[in-house]
């Protein structure tokens with residue numbers, strides 16, 4: 128049965144479409160049953176990359192336990208856990224059609240390097256295996272918990288999440304990389320949104336192109352001895368200026384527990400756990 132169209136609550140308190148007509152997904156803008164009925168029959172497999180290097184292995188258990196409750200429930204999900212300590216990957220019971228692969232990566236000294244190298248490793252893994260087994264891929268931070276539905280409404284060709292700290296901020300105040308010497312630089316009069324590095328995804332072939340471009344630019348920066356102000360997040364934001372995301376996730380999909388919950392955030396779906404940076408990072 129189709130829901131009462133006229134009664135569907137439309138959000139007037141937030142922007143729900145971009146200037147290039149991509150939806151911005153907020154609670155109240157979609158019907159979960161309608162969306163599920165579109166995607167469930169398609170037999171989609173979703174690759175999900177998660178890095179847990181050094182002390183960040185401690186976040187894996189709660190991440191996976193809550194993902195099994197809320198993350199693309201009812202879909203085939205293939206988790207890829209990248210870690211320097213495979214024995215620290217917890218054995219969390221997974222729903223049917225859901226699997227986990229652990230891939231060993233080396234430990235880098237600086238957290239900035241760990242964060243940056245994700246682009247190169249995701250690129251290689253899409254090339255070597257993900258393209259054969261999954262149509263969609265989502266790349267997520269590990270220091271996060273799912274709190275409510277993170278469902279098929281996130282499917283899109285190229286998907287970005289609006290950073291919870293900047294959705295009410297005007298573009299000249301976005302923390303984009305501004306130094307012309309970096310490949311990630313964005314002039315003051317450009318940019319649409321400030322996207323978070325903790326969530327991006329879409330069709331595997333699109334994320335392949337995204338990681339290839341970002342990784343190349345990261346290598347150019349490295350050769351020029353410059354590191355973008357927010358590492359791969361800066362390069363991601365640059366990419367999305369020229370390759371507009373086709374679906375934007377509202378900050379419901381990338382929240383931060385340090386923030387009070389404002390009126391327009393009807394539910395928090397995925398949120399950064401409070402962490403002691405000095406304790407979990409080596410530098």
Ligand SMILES: CC(=O)N[C@H]1[C@@H](OP(=O)(O)OP(=O)(O)OC[C@H]2O[C@@H](n3ccc(=O)[nH]c3=O)[C@H](O)[C@@H]2O)O[C@H](CO)[C@H](O)[C@@H]1O
Nearest residue numbers: 178179180181183238242268269270323324325357358360
């Ligand atoms: C909400 C959001 O958009 N967060 C972004 C932000 O800060 P964050 O403070 O969220 O960065 P972070 O410390 O969570 O690091 C990003 C991710 O890298 C991995 N990791 C990092 C360090 C480490 O020692 N071991 C390890 O495994 C882990 O998966 C972690 O979730 O800026 C980072 C880059 O500067 C990334 O763009 C993050 O995605």
Ligand SMILES: [Mn+2]
Nearest residue numbers: 268270325399
């Ligand atoms: Mn994080």
